[in-house]
Amino acid sequence: MKVLVVGSGGREHTLVWKLKQNSNVEEIFVASGNAGTDQLATNIDIKATNITGLIEFAKKEGVDLTFVGPEAPLVKGIVDNFKTAGLKIFGPTKKAAQLEGSKVFSKDLMKKYDIPTAKYESFTDPQEAIAYIKQEGAPIVVKAEGLAAGKGVVVAQTTKEAIKAVETIMVNEKFGTAGNRIVIEEFLTGEEATVLAFTDGDTIIPMVPSQDHKQAYDGDEGPNTGGMGAYAPAPVVTDELLEEVKEDILVPTIEALKEEGIQYKGVLYTGLMIEDNKAKVLEYNVRFGDPEAQVVLPLLETDLVEIAEAVIDERLGKVNINWSPKTAVCVIMASEGYPIDYNTGKEITGIALAEKIDNINVFQAGTTCKNNQLVTVGGRVLGVTAVGEDYQDTITKAYQGIDKIDFKGAHYRTDIGDKALGYE
Known part of the structure; x- marks a missing residue:
């Protein structure tokens, strides 16, 4: 094959x-x-x-x-x-991919079919958006409607910050046409988690839940990034809550699309905010997350080709999908200054040493070979991923891998997975 x-x-x-x-x-x-x-x-x-x-x-x-x-x-x-x-x-098809391609489409779908999410309004006029922000107050969330590589969301703690976000997205066109329309949402509190699911348009099978770390710096501080690390399973999503998410969010989403004449096949990514053991949808994506894939796929024991072919052929219900009981942690090593301004071309050393540690894989992202030397070419450079028996063991192992790797200006968070320790 x-x-x-x-x-x-x-x-x-x-x-x-x-x-x-x-x-x-x-x-x-x-x-x-x-x-x-x-x-x-x-x-x-x-x-x-x-x-x-x-x-x-x-x-x-x-x-x-x-x-x-x-x-x-x-x-x-x-x-x-x-x-x-x-x-x-x-x-998923082009129509189904609107779930990620258009935040207005996805929010309108959730509203129409009573799928739990934050209150919102959408705007094409920046002045109307600013007036709404002044009316609602802060904290408040401002999102570019279209694709912005995970960076088109601003969680504004003040009205001034929210207004600046509107100007950056709509007036200064930081994300191009993706910011022609914006969504302004109420600020939800709680703990974030991600539930990925395989679906063939009828059967929906959730994967092990994970938790991404979107902000650039420790303690969830700094600008949003494409993701600075992840771990799985995320204990904030209990078995009972995962079943509720499936019945109250995942199934209704696939059925809502069906009502709209859209069949969804592939991976459905649902970003959740969880508070008091209840989940609301923050966002949908229409593919494996990055870095969530780096912690979910190492725990998948069933063959991925078998699953994919069952999804395509609409017989997912006949496949038994099994997961490892272990934990996985991925720490992203990024270029200095990411996600704003960063330099590339920095020599990378130590990956082979890191991978000598049991159950560590270094998944490369912004890398290339130049004159037989591995160098950086992107913002997120490496994902150092460890699999272990428990969260502390796995976190320790991941950072042992980090310690073996070097490139000038390497930046990474030191608290990936810490939230999970509170559940042990």
Whole structure:
């Protein structure tokens, strides 16, 4: 079997690592990959959003199955185009991908079908948005409607900060057309968690819950990033709560889409705020999270290809999906200054030493090889992922791995997983 993985981040490196565990997978291509995927697969120089180029390549090479990592090609319609070309692909269609591509679409859907979420309003006029902020007060949340690589959300503690966010997104167009319309939401309190689920449009199977750390600095301080680390399972999501999330959020979401004439197949990512053992939806994504994939996939014991083919063929209900009882922690090593201004081209050393530690994998993201030397090319550079028996053991192991790795200006949070310790 030949498999194509679309994307170039840590999530894609993790997908390749997982797919390599299937003895039937003979060859894996990655578009366009990174230095880590290049060690396990064949990188190809085709951008993730070059759908025509990807189809031509998949046909030429006889690719049997394609996995899509990032959101942009999904929102652009890669799944529809691959299916039209007679190619097997895992992921939601363009219409289904609106759940992530348009925050207004997803919020309106939740409102219409009584799926628990924060109160909100949407705006295309910045002055109307500012007037609403003054009326509602702070804290309040301002979100660019479209795709902004996880950075288009501002949790404003003051009205001044919220107004500045409106100006940055709508007037200064920091995220381009993604900020032509914004959503302003009530500020929810509690603890965040992520529930990923496999679905074939009928059967929905939640994965082990995880918790991302979005802010750049310790203590959940600083600007939002694409994610500075994650751990799984997240104990704030008890078994009972996970069942409630499935029945009150996941199933109603898939059924709501069905009512709108949309079949959803693939991975559904639901970001939750949990307070008093009750969950509300913060956001949907339409693919594996990054860095959530780096902690969820290492705990998956069932073959990923088997699951993906069952989703595509709409027979997920016949697959038993098993999970390891262990814990996983991923700490992101980022470039100095990320997510705002950062330099690249820094030499990376020590990955091989880190991976000599039992049950540690270093999933690469913003890396490339230049003159036979591994160097940084992005904001999030590495995801040092450990699997262990309990949270303390796993956290300790992950940071032991971090200590072996070096590149100039490396920045990482020192508190990834700390919230889980309070439950032990």
